[in-house]
Amino acid sequence: MTKHPKLELTWIGKENRPRLEPRVLLEDPAKSYYAKQRVTDNDIFDNRLIFGDNLLALKALEQEFAGKIKCVVIDPPYNTGSAFEHYDDGVEHSLWLSLIRDRLDLFWRLLAENGSIWIMIDDNEAHYLKVLCDELFGRANFVANIVWQSKDTPGNNSAEIAETHNHIIAYRRSELFRPNLLARNEKQIATYKNPDDDPRGPWLATPLTRVEHRERDYYAIKNLAGKKVWPPKGSSWRRPPATMQELEKDRRIWWGKNGDAEFPMEKKFLSEVKAGVVNQTWWPYEFAGSTRNASAEMKGLFEGTKAFETPKPERLLQRILDLASVNGDWILDSFAGSGTAGAVAQKMGRRWIMVELGDHCHTHIIPRLKKVIDGEDQGGISNAVNWIGGGGFRYYRLAPSLLKKDKWGNWVISKDYNATLLAEALCKLEGFRYEPSESVYWQQGRSTERDFLYVT
Template identity: 45%
Template sequence: MTNKKLELTWIGKEKRPRLEPRILLEGPGKSYHAKHRVSDSDLFDNRLIFGDNLLALKALEQESTGKVKCVFIDPPFNTQQAFEHYDDGYEHSIWLGLIRDRAESLRRLMSDDGTLFVHIDDNELGYLIALLDEVFGRANRVSVVTFKQGSATGHKSINPGVASTTNFVLIYAKNKTAWTPKRVFTARAERDKRYGQFIENVDEPYRRWRFTTLTKAFARYLDIPERGIKKTLGDGFEEQLSEFVMKNASRVVRLARPDYKAVSSEARDMIDRSKLKPDEVLLLERDTHSDMYFVNGERVLFYSDKLKLIDGQYVAGEPLTSLWDDILSNNLHNEGGVEFPKGKKPEALIKRCLDLTTNSGDLVLDSFAGSGTTGAVAHRMGRRWIMVELGEHCHTHIIPRLNKVIDGADPAGVTAAMNWKGGGGFRYYKLAPSLIVNDRWGNPVINPEYNAAHLAEALCKLEGFSYAPSEVHWWQHGHSSERDFIYVTTQNLSAEQLQALSDELGLPPDPSAITPGIALPPASMQSSPASGRGESRSLLVCCAAFRGVTAAKACERWPNLTLKKIPRMVLARCEWGHDDYSLNVAALPMFDGPLAAPSPPASLPRAGEGRTSSKSRQTAAGQGGLFGEDEA
């Protein structure tokens, strides 16, 4: 019998894209930062990425794998109710496949104690739970939160059947055993009316405390008769009484009978003793917990113990549950100062997720940025953030919104709760075009839009090297360890040039060749004269071709060199020229035509086609002449 497992299946599940690990190109004109520091904790290394989110996630993997503390995504719901910027009416199977690919990439980026939040409606809820159970493991499913979006008003109150007023937030831990959430409290909508007693003489020794009713104490405070107080105050009775309770929270109490079997032996003894002295308050002092007061066998519970600091104010709070009915999505038009009908999420929703799972300085990621709510909230909470958005609203909505936050000019949302005054900044990036294109004869070649630095950075990423061009060694464009390096050139290298490379790689740096003021590499990166050539350092040479020697002979002759030809070395690695793996979230408001499902291009784009580029030819340090006349 073949091994089988319980899983969700769909057409094309086995098909997985072979993603090109693109580099990210900064657009300095769109990056933004405050004109001056507001505090020492200002963050400037936040990133806004414009481009397909699956390619962007792949681009982030090399440097950000295992570093993201919290992911919040709000993917298209696969319904016909999307706002004008999105078309999310995808075939069910296509939707599942696209979400699966992104979930797997997000999981790789998450830290071991990281958390995923996914906002979804009931149309895909069941399937998405099964899908995420498969990607993250069912044991790592933390909660399915019911999130109240609105009320049954307008057409919802007229239409027959069940009015839909809720969506859902799925919460997954990458590793639940390492997951350390914080205690979060929500404000009670109304005063807890169980607290109906009042201590008249709280400043006296506790043994002589006298109890009266809350209403009687309130009437005495107002100097009006208790009888008829509700009639006297009218509609303002409850509001004024609630204010009185908050001002006197340490005196407002209720008496509760403890579970005798569940409490400690010391508490049981105190309960028994208090029954013998019904008119006297007894105290049980505890070292690691709050003290307990008893009267006539009941425990005295103080309203002040229910007060929690929520959004900058002390209010009666209760532990966070799986029903979030205190954050409504209506009346959001003022948040962020941008219009985003039916697509904008309440800033309070994002804040709650970040309060639950992150601390200042943690990294937050949203790969379906929409109007930029996640970044706007994370920024004001002192979290580092990365957002990805393919739609043009990246420029028309997100950037203006973030600029306002940085300038301290957005008073809405969580600004007051965080006492936000502005500060910090972000860098704007776009995905580089595909590295490989076809020339006019249909041959795959390096994209001519790539300059020397971009080519070296792209090949570093493809080969698993960190791009770090040396200002000392012209052949050192990146490293994978302290002794393993990469050199990228479009030259045809001769045996003599390769010999020179091998010799320099195997010898310690010549102090006379070092530019004054430039520090030598660490000793561990230098070879010892006694170690012999090639034993301490190795170099991957990526070149157009090499002459005068075969690859096999080269390995024997220069054991510290590994030779690879470009572009042949990377042609089979991935899907070149595929720029859109999206859920069709790039539809602009002015687009009137139908949106078709993305499909792989029949062939690579030809050189010069596709995106425009400044085609700058500035060279990075140590890369001079990479595209010189002798390398054409």
């Protein structure tokens, strides 16, 4: 047997891996926000918004959240070379790959065994990203490359070929991941009819021929008017003779209103088909929204603030969360932008963690989420999910690094650390839960029943 060499993407600096200090997350209660009262019994309050670089933030989350995130959904800078108002979107290709690889490594550790990761991207890096993900996550865990029609205009201003789509590349953590089926919409349900008043309810007529000749399935059958019919030349029936007889006996073959059609159809009952519709990889803007819709959604949300340039439509995020999570699951978006993923997760009853590095964390995400929590955001998917507000989130920033170099170049404990923060940081570094004892003053951390950490 030929042994194939291991194929992998190489780039300058691939071998350099950052050494990350698991930082403490410091809550700032003045920026956290909660609904004034409970709106429903399912209100979710423990969502988290983290201000800071996501590499450190993901490392900070690892201790508490490893194996707990059901769905990572990210919309990282696409590396288009643009300098947007709120962030720069152009770094050297190798650097982009290193940056994204280091974060993907951490997502993998945070994901639940039945979880999945969904990455939005365009043609600048999509294909490199696919190869990188294959290498990190394993080709067997590739779920789909969804093509989202991001533009709803013809793109006639483009000098070459108008790019009207983005990709959403999805991987599962393991084979335990199962995408949810989509609920059938009214239009899909309406295609099931009951012209013969079958007591089994409405049904859909599906063809009984296949465009391929198979000797076994090429035979004559009689319609209700007694006429013998054959599959068209070069084709055959979809069912062998015995199955066809059973279908006939069970009144599952439809020969038209008068029973004299030349092509039989099989009746597929709504009551017997899958509970929902299987997802497809083509997502047109009619159901997923377009970038233009997303910008319009922004208008009502941020009066007086410069609009965020690259938001995603809420319906796009809704579709991903519908597919990859259920109520109460943890959703993580560490490139939060204007906070679409958190807003949608909140409205859909999921728990969320968002990380954002730019100051729009304060100018856009916090005001947006406050409006969502207060039930004042009636845009996006609010009407579709009957959103009336509720819940809340805690705001965190990253603690500074524990060690600093003094003027002689020696590593010393940073002066920013007081005794409490030092104890908490040491617990985190040593993999203990920070849990100061009420009776033993220097017992600060705990890992198992009989394993404690003492800091003095």
